[in-house]
Amino acid sequence: MVKYRLIYFNLRARGEVARQLFALAGEPFEDVRVEFDDWFSIVKPLGDMPFDALPVLEVDGEKIAQSITIARFLARTFGFAGKSNYEQAVVDSVADQYSDFFPNVRPFLLTLLGFANHDLDTLLVEKVRPARDEFFAQMTKLLLASESGFLVGHTVTYADLLLAEHVSTFKQYDPHYVRDWPEIQEHWAKVRAIPNLSKWINDRPESVY
Numbered sequence: 001m002v003k004y005r006l007i008y009f010n011l012r013a014r015g016e017v018a019r020q021l022f023a024l025a026g027e028p029f030e031d032v033r034v035e036f037d038d039w040f041s042i043v044k045p046l047g048d049m050p051f052d053a054l055p056v057l058e059v060d061g062e063k064i065a066q067s068i069t070i071a072r073f074l075a076r077t078f079g080f081a082g083k084s085n086y087e088q089a090v091v092d093s094v095a096d097q098y099s100d101f102f103p104n105v106r107p108f109l110l111t112l113l114g115f116a117n118h119d120l121d122t123l124l125v126e127k128v129r130p131a132r133d134e135f136f137a138q139m140t141k142l143l144l145a146s147e148s149g150f151l152v153g154h155t156v157t158y159a160d161l162l163l164a165e166h167v168s169t170f171k172q173y174d175p176h177y178v179r180d181w182p183e184i185q186e187h188w189a190k191v192r193a194i195p196n197l198s199k200w201i202n203d204r205p206e207s208v209y
């Protein structure tokens, strides 16, 4: 049996989609959560992590870095990456689109964690919401064309997890975040209702985001 260790911080952030893929697949994994102090004083100086950042996934001791690459690897391994070669490409394109969108919300998230010092309300109005509108319009187009209610094809993929997890994070701080986006709200509810996932969400450790 393959031994998986996911090494990250006690955050959902860039580690959560990988954890959710394990939950969806019902696959055991070691959920290693490094304290920030230990990361900076002990783990990072060792130089053992491929690009000196987390998350890192160990597969029988072999390391993989980059959160989207980890998610894609697990999704392909467990069957949540799209059913055909074409579907896989579309799923990957959604993940890339999410990566293009993410820098717009990153300062907000860094401020929440205390690693930056911006005014959250200003960021929400001037940066996050305009970027959200563009990204949600793109995702809504996919959902309106979908027969299943998932972004691509007929089953849940890691692209659905990326979108739903983003929505969860920002609903916490902006209760009306999806008010004007009914398809995104419906998609979020559909993804979160998947039994293995909703069990994980209920049982997982608490974290800021």
Ligand SMILES: N[C@@H](CCC(=O)N[C@@H](CS)C(=O)NCC(=O)O)C(=O)O
Pocket (backbone or CB within 6 Å): 013, 014, 044, 052, 053, 054, 055, 065, 066, 067, 068
């Ligand atoms: N593009 C990378 C970014 C990795 C990254 O920036 N990780 C942050 C936490 S979310 C980190 O390890 N920060 C601590 C450091 O850089 O020392 C990914 O998606 O995995």
